[in-house]
Amino acid sequence: MTSVPSALLSPAEIRELAGRSGVRPTKQLGQNFVHDAGTVRKIVRAAGLVPGEQVLEIGPGLGSLTLGLLEAGHPVTAVEIDPVLAALLPGTVRERIPHAPLVVVESDALTVTNLPDPQPTALVANLPYNVAVPVLLTMLERVPSLERVTVMVQAEVADRIAAGPGSKTYGVPSAKAAWYAEARRSLNISRSVFWPVPNVDSALVTLTRRTPPATAATREDVFAVVDAAFGQRRKTLRAALAPLCGSPALAESALRAAGVDPGLRGERLDITQFAAVAEAVHAVRDGRAGQDGHAGQEEDAGQVGLAGTDADAITREKGGSS
Ligand code: SAM
Numbered sequence: 623m624t625s626v627p628s629a630l631l632s633p634a635e636i637r638e639l640a641g642r643s644g645v646r647p648t649k650q651l652g653q654n655f656v657h658d659a660g661t662v663r664k665i666v667r668a669a670g671l672v673p674g675e676q677v678l679e680i681g682p683g684l685g686s687l688t689l690g691l692l693e694a695g696h697p698v699t700a701v702e703i704d705p706v707l708a709a710l711l712p713g714t715v716r717e718r719i720p721h722a723p724l725v726v727v728e729s730d731a732l733t734v735t736n737l738p739d740p741q742p743t744a745l746v747a748n749l750p751y752n753v754a755v756p757v758l759l760t761m762l763e764r765v766p767s768l769e770r771v772t773v774m775v776q777a778e779v780a781d782r783i784a785a786g787p788g789s790k791t792y793g794v795p796s797a798k799a800a801w802y803a804e805a806r807r808s809l810n811i812s813r814s815v816f817w818p819v820p821n822v823d824s825a826l827v828t829l830t831r832r833t834p835p836a837t838a839a840t841r842e843d844v845f846a847v848v849d850a851a852f853g854q855r856r857k858t859l860r861a862a863l864a865p866l867c868g869s870p871a872l873a874e875s876a877l878r879a880a881g882v883d884p885g886l887r888g889e890r891l892d893i894t895q896f897a898a899v900a901e902a903v904h905a906v907r908d909g910r911a912g913q914d915g916h917a918g919q920e921e922d923a924g925q926v927g928l929a930g931t932d933a934d935a936i937t938r939e940k941g942g943s944s
Pocket of ligand 1: 651652653654655656657680681682683684685686688701702703704707729730731732748749750751753
């Protein structure tokens with residue numbers, strides 16, 4: 623693949639572009655723009671993309687990473703919440719890589735319900751730090767075509783996403799991410815490659831999609847158990863799951879039915895065990911409902927894919943190619 627060094631934005635060009643368009647980075651939207659071409663190329667390489675595969679980028683900002691992806695020959699669908707940045711991006715790209723295959727969707731990634739075809743198979747992004755975990759989990763849930771994810775997040779968050787059971791950093795983001803994918807923390811990224819410079823260091827996390835654990839429980843049931851277990855992290859699972867089950871005794875029955883020691887804390891369980899517990903909790907609650915004469919827990923509709931759903935959330939869609 624031929625590299626075109628001049629396609630990427632230099633620190634001076636980032637400042638010039640922002641100044642010319644009246645962009646003033648806000649903390650609220652986590653706007654820290656990468657201005658180092660070497661870092662952009664490292665991220666693109668770390669993403670391990672298949673030649674020509676459709677990439678989803680959340681938060682393209684001024685286009686630093688977008689240009690890196692396009693330069694490497696990958697068509698990009700970019701979802702940007704900031705209307706000024708969303709309007710600016712197609713022109714920036716057209717000037718530097720004419721006819722590049724870019725589609726910009728102006729939307730909040732947390733509420734977007736449809737993406738234009740072709741559906742992306744990889745997510746590569748420098749995520750806005752304040753919503754990095756919800757954005758990551760939302761994309762894994764709503765874009766089933768995603769097979770690979772490489773995201774830059776706050777280093778501490780990268781540790782949490784990639785942590786395994788028993789580690790201090792293992793928690794809700796680790797367990798929920800593990801439902802969808804195998805996560806691995808990779809490169810550290812210095813704060814000096816951003817403008818403005820953030821207060822924290824960053825790191826890349828790569829995730830590879832896998833089949834969720836086999837269970838009769840829904841994803842929502844499993845996530846409710848994960849939330850309950852870590853909501854009272856210092857308590858035993860017997861105590862932490864008591865509100866969900868109705869009593870500590872019912873929680874104990876569910877845990878024993880799932881083959882889990884009720885005296886353990888949630889931090890010891892992997893996602894497969896959480897799924898087994900959720901299934902048992904459901905059964906225990908159904909049993910209790912039968913005794914009380916109440917209806918059991920409502921069945922959930924399960925996952926909702928983006929493709930083929932309402933296009934309401936898409937308010938801007940511009941092709942970068944002409
Ligand atoms: N990708 C660019 C880069 O690397 O220079 C910018 C990354 S900056 C850390 C995060 C970007 O996400 C900003 O452009 C911001 O406006 C955008 N953003 C923030 N919240 C968002 C959301 N909920 N949905 C979509 N984009 C969002």
